[in-house]
Amino acid sequence: MKLVIFTPAVKTSAIGRMARLVVRQLLANQHEVVVVRTESQHVSVKELHDFGCAVLPWDNDSQVTREIESADCCVYQIGNSYEFHEGAIAWLAKVPGIVCLHDFFLGHLFFGWSQNRREEAIRVLTQWYGATIADEYFKIHDGSVFISKTRNEAPLTEWISSMATCVITHSNWGCDRVMAACPGPVFVTPLAYDAPGATGSELQSDNDKLNVLTIGHVNPNKRVESCILAIASSPALRSNVRYRLVGAIQPETEKRLSELANDNGVELIISNEVDDAALSMAIREADVISCLRWPSLEAASASAIEAMLYGKATIVTDTGFYSELPDEFVLKISVDNEVEDLKKIFLSLHSDQTSAKAIGKQAQEWAQTTFTAENYAQKLEQAVPAALRANVILSAVEHFSSIFEKWSANPELLETPDILQPLSVFNTNTIV
Template identity: 35%
Template sequence: MRICWVTPLSLRSSIGRVSAGVTRELAARGHAVQILRCEDQDDAAEALHATALPVHHWRGYDLSRLRTEFDVVVVNIGDNYLFHGGVFAILDAAPCLGIFHDFYLYNLFSGWLYYNGLDYRRHDAEIVATYGPEAETHAVAVRSGQMPDMGEIARHVPMTEWLAARCEAALAHANFYAARLEAACPGPVEVTPLCCPDRATPPGPPKAKGPLTVTTVGVMNPNKRVADVIRALGGSETLKACVYRLVGPILDEERARLEAVAAEVGFENLVIEGPVDDKTLDQRLDEADIICALRKPVLEGASGSACEGMLSGRPTIVPRAGFYGELPDDLVFKIDGEIVIDELRAVLERLVGDQTLRRETGKAARAWALKTLNAARYAETIERLAEVQITSRPLLSVGRRIGGELNAMGLSAGDPAASRIAATLQKLFAPLEG
């Protein structure tokens, strides 16, 4: 197949890292792959993930070529406008297979409004068009600040369907949001675990050293529940001796907030590392004894940090919610999605006190992750879904035309005649057997 792979390629983008690995695998499998960068702006100073494939930026590329020069256009969609601002023009230019890395896309939606100079009327109109007239109260509440909680926004207007409706096929990384894609995307939808390329982190427990180290990696925003981990550690004489290391970008105000929490509970071993390069991240994972990959609310389709923890062979603590809740129960340590500090403290104490449990669970988790989260398996899913997408196009084309005519006649989607017509189309376009 001729594949156009749309992705941010910035070194700061974890989606870019995944894309570099998957496109390398697709090319090795004989496909002609080109990468189309979707960062909103083309910054010449931006460091990029390494690739041997042809790379273009969407602002300097003739998007009309997408329909004629490629069999499939795969668009990676994440909740960051600066990384994904180009996807809107690309979705308009060609039928696309959308990979939904995040289930919550309201921030991407807000960025689209802001950078295109669109006001509250367009905000409300898009939400109503996506979720129906009853969603207008939610639209007003969100933009007016009456619904500031991201968990509430995610429940009512995550805007997943807003972009799924613009895709010809869609891929989710967990089952918990697949139904949203299926409700909006006109073509095939599939679910497959996230691809997470293996790192150079030596598997197994770290070398003999002093205090045990609990580690959290990624962007240190409040929904990673780092403050809850600090409170759990600081409230236990057993756990106070542990080091808690934070590895990833952090704002000054969040740093100050977490340092204040540590001082409040008397926890003296908080180490805030900040952003690091890949080599340092490998080292910090090697030094870790326990990985904390918590979220509340869960907004992403999958968690790279949880996958990294499992691949590194470290016992990983996750919430029983969203993608995390779908991980095998015997390979991670799940706590209630509300992140109850006493429960978190009990799990940490259990892990700190049982070296064999840490080692054996980490070993089993790594074996599962190597088998399940690899680029070859992910590339196979892309191939299969793309083939179904391509063969479904005649059915989708006829269905759209007939649907438009039925709608013009005033026939509702729930009318029995619509179901009979859909069933007939399915039979007409069913693949030949034998």
């Protein structure tokens, strides 16, 4: 079959990295694939993932249209960033297809899309969440307040799901909203990811300290402060734990965290952004990786998966995607008892560092057979005929709607048994 896959292609995109793995597997399975890169025009695309096939810019309308016309299905990789997914939203609205949903909170994606479409955005908010939320939505100007006030009340998961004929996502916790909006089936399958740097030999530290690492953009939901406070709460941990941050960090955040660590006698190393080789070395040097998230908004965590693929003991918050990871392969902490749970884990791992290696090894073996491109490509192959069946339903609904509109009839007639019963033979709105 032929697929047109819309995805970020820039190397800084983890979704692009995942899509590259899946595209190459689909090509190996003898499918034809054309990639359409979806970044906004201002995003630098000097370094792109190597998909092994043709890559088109999303705003080349004539060429993209020709590829779509000869394709069996379109596949949209969508996460919570408008600058990475602008092209996917533009084409999904015109050509429905399979949405691979990477986040169950899409507020930032929606907010970026809404900037030149305020009236349309208000209609979307009103349709899914009511007039009160629609009236208040654009009055929130603080980023953290925006997430706290909208992640449950208006996550915009339904907005994207309603445009899809089928959704593939990577955990179950946010599927209720997807099911409420998507007219076709919903598939749940593990995210495809890799860790090419994990093949090197393990790096040994030059001392007996427990090396703790947090990777990625340093923001409040990474819970860095809690890690510092947990280390600070014990003299043994203050003397025997080194905590490192690798990832983009704002100057004011760096200053605040450095002061907190210094005031509490915690050894904190802030490395900021580094290249792939340095990041791989930092992961290999670590004994344990903190992948805490609160609130948790993603359908899967690339950093947690990567930590397991490296064979590292991985600490996660017992929520969302992380709750669905088997208890024997990760170290889970409670949202309500964060600092104390972290303290206990750090003390346990320091007193018996062989346990960290054992947990990491077990996690690595499981992750290597779970988060694979082969599994993901197989799920896509199952989803395409299901999406095509869902198109039958949508076409029938559009047909009847046009007839009722010509008759000036009430559209609620579409919900009557005489209409719904014949269409039920095509109903595939289930989680697979």
